[in-house]
Amino acid sequence: MCAQTQGEQEECWRLRILLSKCICAQGDFAKSVTLLETAPIGEDVSIEIRARVLNQRGFGLSRSGNLVGAKEALDAARSLETAAGSPAFVAEIEINRSTLFFYLAKHDEVETCARTALVIGEKQKLPMVEASACAGMGKSHMYRERQADAIPWFERALAL
Amino acid sequence: MRSELGCCHFALPEDDKAFEYFTHALRVSREAGALASVHIDLANMGCMHLRRSEFAAAISPFQEALQIARKFGDELSVSKWLQNLALAYSQMGNPALSACFQKQAEEAAKSVEVERARAAT
Numbered sequence: 661m662c663a664q665t666q667g668e669q670e671e672c673w674r675l676r677i678l679l680s681k682c683i684c685a686q687g688d689f690a691k692s693v694t695l696l697e698t699a700p701i702g703e704d705v706s707i708e709i710r711a712r713v714l715n716q717r718g719f720g721l722s723r724s725g726n727l728v729g730a731k732e733a734l735d736a737a738r739s740l741e742t743a744a745g746s747p748a749f750v751a752e753i754e755i756n757r758s759t760l761f762f763y764l765a766k767h768d769e770v771e772t773c774a775r776t777a778l779v780i781g782e783k784q785k786l787p788m789v790e791a792s793a794c795a796g797m798g799k800s801h802m803y804r805e806r807q808a809d810a811i812p813w814f815e816r817a818l819a820l
Numbered sequence: 821m822r823s824e825l826g827c828c829h830f831a832l833p834e835d836d837k838a839f840e841y842f843t844h845a846l847r848v849s850r851e852a853g854a855l856a857s858v859h860i861d862l863a864n865m866g867c868m869h870l871r872r873s874e875f876a877a878a879i880s881p882f883q884e885a886l887q888i889a890r891k892f893g894d895e896l897s898v899s900k901w902l903q904n905l906a907l908a909y910s911q912m913g914n915p916a917l918s919a920c921f922q923k924q925a926e927e928a929a930k931s932v933e934v935e936r937a938r939a940a941t
Contacts, residue, residue: 687855687892723856725895725932727939763896764936798824807828814828818821 666704673701673709677716689724693717708749711740715753722760730760751780751789758796762803771800791820822848823861830867839868859888863901870904875911882908895935899928 664672676695683692696717701710718733734757741753758773774796781790798813826841846861862885869878882905889897902925910918 685852685854685856687857687859687888689856690893724893725935727935731939764939795821795824798821798828802824802828802831805831807831811825811828814821814825818825 666706669702669705670709673705673713677712680716680720684720684723689720693720693724693726696720707740708746711737711749711753714740715749715756719756719759722756722763725763727760727763730763734760747780747784748786748789751777751784751786751793754780755789755792755796758800762799765803767800767803770796770803774800787820791817794820823857823864826864830864830871833871835868835871838864842868855888855892859885859894859897859901862888863897863904866901866904866908870908870911873911875908878908879905895928896932899925899932902928 676698680692680695683689683695696713701713714733714737718730718737721727721730721733734753737753738757741749754773754777758770758777761767761769761773774793777789778793778797780786781788781793794813794817798810798817801807801810801813822841822845826838826845829835829841830838842861842864846858846865849855849857849861862881866878866881866885869875869881882901886898886901886905889901902921906918906921906925909915909921
């Protein structure tokens, strides 16, 4: 077997993350997690990629009902991210944390995470992040019976 | 997003707007093959039937939604769709089937609560 360069390994992990996201859209969250566990992440893979894998794993675990595993993965992604230091990626983690808090029925925390992501999305001009954050804001209102407050957030997300 | 907007209008209640969003959301999700959204959109349509007292018509969307949610192990959704099936059968005058779905719904909800408690520690 040929040894992969660091660049090739990282490209593989990026593609696995992308495929995992596609599988999530199809609804098979357990499979999306399994895909990220098929190979160990080597130490020579960058911190950013390791954090991205953990972030995606955390999302899949949240949606497949493994809330303990999701919390561990997202906490680990968050601590690694500090070293990676990309605001856009911080926002992605916060959006996935807001999903986790939604499943934990902690709607105040859903809002906190979504608001953090929203600030980054607006500042960095990242429409996808902004839209996801707006959706998170809307959900945090909706599940606290504030439907009228939620509607403008969802409409804003839809328009982005 | 259309699904969530539909839910907000449904709660207000602005049923015409809600129905419009739910129908659009379900069509888009089905076209995209996004099963993660399809089961939620189906359940929303089921809720609309319940609101309109079309209890028999609510069964099919909830059953399909339940099948998808079970396939992917989404216990939170499973518990909700089972509860709605219990309500539909109760309204249709079938207490035995209603109780059966209600029991399953409670078991699914319990497993969600156990997982939440584990994550909170």
